[in-house]
Amino acid sequence: MNRFTKTVLFSLGLVVVVGLGVAWAHEDGVLKVTVVAKSTKSWDGEPLPAYPSGQPEITILRIIIPAGEKTPLHTHGVINAGVLLRGELVVHKEEGKSLTLKAGDSLIELVNKPHWGQNDGKVDAEILVFYAGVEGKGITNILDDHAEHDKPAKKE
Incomplete structure (x- = not known):
């Protein structure tokens, strides 16, 4: 040598x-x-779509849903996943299926399917969400803010 x-x-x-x-x-x-989440499917068991073409853009949001509140009915056009940092959250699909999350649970979100999150707990729910999007395109489309559904029925 x-x-x-x-x-x-x-x-x-x-x-x-x-x-x-x-x-x-x-x-x-x-x-x-520790692997927090790894899947080819969203939480409802459906396969994730292909990534869109274009310049990739990663967005990370910290979302706080106050106790007793819910998010608007919405869709995401991109693959996204999150981790509930504190509180509790129930995610609902329009068709009735739901998923209950507690602090530390992960979620691979629905893509192009209407859904909303609801915090029935006593403390604010805080979730960190990672979106794999495309530059210049939105990540969330609000469909309904639930306002009409939450109003008391009118008396005639």
Whole structure:
């Protein structure tokens, strides 16, 4: 072996030994990775659509739904996923299917299907949502703000 090869092998060996020593010395500080969500389907079991063409644009939103409130009926034209950071949230499809989330739960959202979120809990629900969109195109389309549905019936 020439001197260069010996130096490279010694350096690699040193990196491995030092790296393992750091991992052994700091067991509690070792990097831990947990898959929060991974799927080819949205929460209703339907396959996710293909990504749209164009310049990709990632949007990350922190959404707070106050206790006792709900989001408008809406759709998303892009794939998105979220993690409920605190509170509780029930996500509803127009056809009646729903999904209940508690803090720490993940969600792979519906794409191009009307839905809304409802916080029936006593604390605000906070969700962090990641959208895989296309530059210049919206990520949410509001269909109905529920205002008409929530008004008391008129007496005649």
